[in-house]
Amino acid sequence: MSTLEIVPRPSITIVGGGPGGYEAALVASKFGSDVTIIERNGIGGSAVLTDVVPSKTLIASADSRRRVLRAPTLGLEFDAASVRSNIERIDRRLLRLATEQSEDIRHALQANGVRIVIGEAKLVDRNVVEATTMDGNVEQITSDAVLIATGATPRELDTAKPDGERIFNWKQLYSMEELPEHLVVVGSGVTGAEFASAYQLLGSNVTLVSSRETLLPGEDPDAAKVLEESFSEAGVNVISRTRAQSVSRIKDGVRVELSGGGYVEGSHCLLAVGGIPNTDGIGLEEVGVDITASGHIKIDAVSRTSMPGIYAAGDCTGRLALASVAAMQGRIAVNHLLGDVVKPFSSNRVASNIFTSPEIATVGVTDAMVASGDYQVDEFMIPMATNPRAKMMNVDEGFVKIFARRGSGHVVGGVVVAPQASDLIYALSLAVTHKLHVDDLADTFTIYPSLTGTIAEVARQMHRREEF
Incomplete structure (x- = not known):
């Protein structure tokens, strides 16, 4: 034995x-x-x-x-x-x-x-x-x-050193005694956009200094456009195509010197320039x-x-x-x-979320990948304002967009711009990871009324009838 x-x-x-x-x-x-x-x-x-x-x-x-x-x-x-x-x-x-x-x-x-x-x-x-x-x-x-x-x-600039009092990096923001009267955010990527959105909603005046032409460079352009319109409506002052040359303390505030010779003054400054x-x-x-x-x-x-x-x-x-x-x-x-079954990491399956208001969630193939010619896709988008649940919640901005591989109809990417997009994207993330067909999404029950109903509706619009 x-x-x-x-x-x-x-x-x-x-x-x-x-x-x-x-x-x-x-x-x-x-x-x-x-x-x-x-x-x-x-x-x-x-x-x-x-x-x-x-x-x-x-x-x-x-x-x-x-x-x-x-x-x-x-x-x-x-x-x-x-x-x-x-x-x-x-x-x-x-x-x-x-x-x-x-x-x-x-x-x-x-x-x-x-x-x-x-x-x-x-x-x-x-x-x-x-x-x-x-x-x-x-x-x-x-x-x-x-x-x-x-x-x-957090990355620091030689000409802009955080002091934790008026000039902050994204680790130092949580010891303020009062809400910033005027927060200058340097950086238009995800971190900068999130904090600009948050402090504006909390009641601060916000100026966002961006070296790029648009907010959220590299993200879905339709989503970035929604956020730009939201920022404009809320009163966020976006200074685009401009770099912050330096940040210094002045009496009761900060002064941000800009490329081209201008400057902007505020009560506080957040540096969101990467890590x-x-x-x-x-x-x-x-x-x-x-x-x-x-x-x-x-x-x-x-x-x-x-x-x-x-x-x-x-x-x-x-x-x-x-x-x-x-x-x-x-x-x-x-x-x-441990020798277990492993699926190698693939960036084409990653779901991500930007916690602005509204939230922006993406998964899989992006608009940039499509534009480069790497993927041949069909796409369809429906505004969230047409969703009955969104109307009840007074949501009038955002959308759902799905990318499906041309010819096969398999879901390869998607974008959700809406409240709680971080939760809504999971359905599209499952579809991308497991190579579901748009008809799989279209034929799956959703609650009426619900925000997920728009995901199913986009998929239904992408159905292709078989001709016999």
Whole structure:
């Protein structure tokens, strides 16, 4: 009589406790791996503590104020002047929620047997990480594999240094004593657009300085146009095709010098000019991990670096800077390490959302890909204002757009601009990931009335009758 030998699972050390790190840890521990996470700030990383959770909580407060101010069109009467934004209370709430979310993740990790080390990490060999704790203790941790998920830090300009009082990066916004009277936002990408939208809805005057001709360069042009119109209606001052040369403090405010010789003054300034990877000084090059000129870690479609046994995930890799992408990369890395079935990462399946008002959600093939000739598609778009549920909610902007492969009718991409687009896009994300036909969406029951009804209606309009 023979007994089966239990083969131990590979052990893994994870550097970074953000979405790429903690999601990987939960998967690895679930399947029996010995897992250690080294995180220098707090579990959840920047995404939970200083970026995604705080910013989206701020945006939720702003959107609530927007809905209240629009309530009179629904027959509700109140004194609009009393709807004020208490930024101290808003900030206290969002920081509390960030801390609570961090604690929830920590408890989940510990419940699954993951060891957590709070400290600095440095690779000393391809399977050895040196951890230096906050009290100065040094420990060398050896494991079968290492995952680097160190994230990114806000980019700073030599002529515009954040001080946390009047000039901010996107990590520093949550200690204000009063709502900015006039916030100057430098940068028209996703981060800049989100904060410009949020603070305008909270009651600030907002000026957005954009080096590009349009908002959200690279995003769906129809969606960007809706947001531009929304900003114009709300009174956001957009200065396009202009760069911020410098930002300096003046009495009770800031002065932003612009290319071309002009300037704009405000009470506060937010710099939203991208991020730089947290890869310096952690031993990557010393152990043979290839990095790009920008400092990002080179990886393949299953998150492997150039060094066997070392994986990487998240913003430090230079792929799409999304928490969901980081988490997916981390899960892919662990599944590959454990020998599980792995679907390589594909940017053509990524769903993303911009938390402006209205929200802008996209998945799969984009308008730019179609314009380049890479994809031959049929597309159809229906304004959200025709949706009965939208009318009930006083929603008069936005749309649903679907891209289907020409000839086959399979859904390859989509755009939703609407309240809660971040939730509505899931139906299109399922369709893209699993190669559903437009008829699959058209033939699926939706609730009447509901915003999802427009997704089904677009799909029905794309049906092609078979001729016999």
